[in-house]
Amino acid sequence: xxxxxxxxxxxxxxxxxxxxxxxxxxxxxxxxxxxxxxxxxxxxxxxxxxxxxxxxxxxxxxxxxxxxxxxxxxxxxxxxxxxxxxxxxxxxxxxxxxxxxxxxxxxxxxxxxxxxxxxxxxxxxxxxxxxxxxxxxxxxxxxxxxxxxxxxxxxxxxxxxxxxxxxxxxxxxxxxxx
Numbered sequence: 108x109x110x111x112x113x114x115x116x117x118x119x120x121x122x123x124x125x126x127x128x129x130x131x132x133x134x135x136x137x138x139x140x141x142x143x144x145x146x147x148x149x150x151x152x153x154x155x156x157x158x159x160x161x162x163x164x165x166x167x168x169x170x171x172x173x174x175x176x177x178x179x180x181x182x183x184x185x186x187x188x189x190x191x192x193x194x195x196x197x198x199x200x201x202x203x204x205x206x207x208x209x210x211x212x213x214x215x216x217x218x219x220x221x222x223x224x225x226x227x228x229x230x231x232x233x234x235x236x237x238x239x240x241x242x243x244x245x246x247x248x249x250x251x252x253x254x255x256x257x258x259x260x261x262x263x264x265x266x267x268x269x270x271x272x273x274x275x276x277x278x279x280x281x282x283x284x285x
Contacts, residue, residue, distance in 0.1 A: 114220040119173040187212040200236035244276040
């Protein structure tokens with residue numbers, strides 16, 4: 108059986124304690140805070156506790172973070188990003204999706220492949236019916252990424268986020284399993 112979490116160039120895997128430096132760097136980058144709801148830095152201790160507790164069941168925690176590894180020759184892998192499932196609702200068969208790929212690894216197709224692998228996992232293994240995401244209106248690379256994966260815009264939240272001394276809109280997208 109083919110590993111559903113593998114693509115041609117990437118694989119999604121569970122978070123490990125050895126990922127602490129990677130997680131610490133991205134979670135404390137104010138540029139990444141722009142796409143989330145974080146406004147304060149995380150301590151290394153907080154993130155270590157998160158990693159240790161992230162081994163819990165998706166059904167109890169309602170969220171899941173998977174690391175994106177670039178598959179390299181000779182079984183060497185390089186972590187290049189993360190995908191998150193959040194607001195997991197098994198009764199309603201839906202979850203939110205977030206993705207981050209290191210800037211130096213962007214525009215190489217890895218985010219597209221990681222999102223495709225995640226969608227396959229969500230629809231085939233978790234048996235979800237719907238995935239959704241929220242993207243600021245000015246984040247055209249993310250909009251293109253999700254639209255390319257088949258997500259359709261289903262809503263607009265006017266002046267939803269305050270960034271860079273001004274209010275910006277947030278778009279809502281859905282992908283419904285056919």
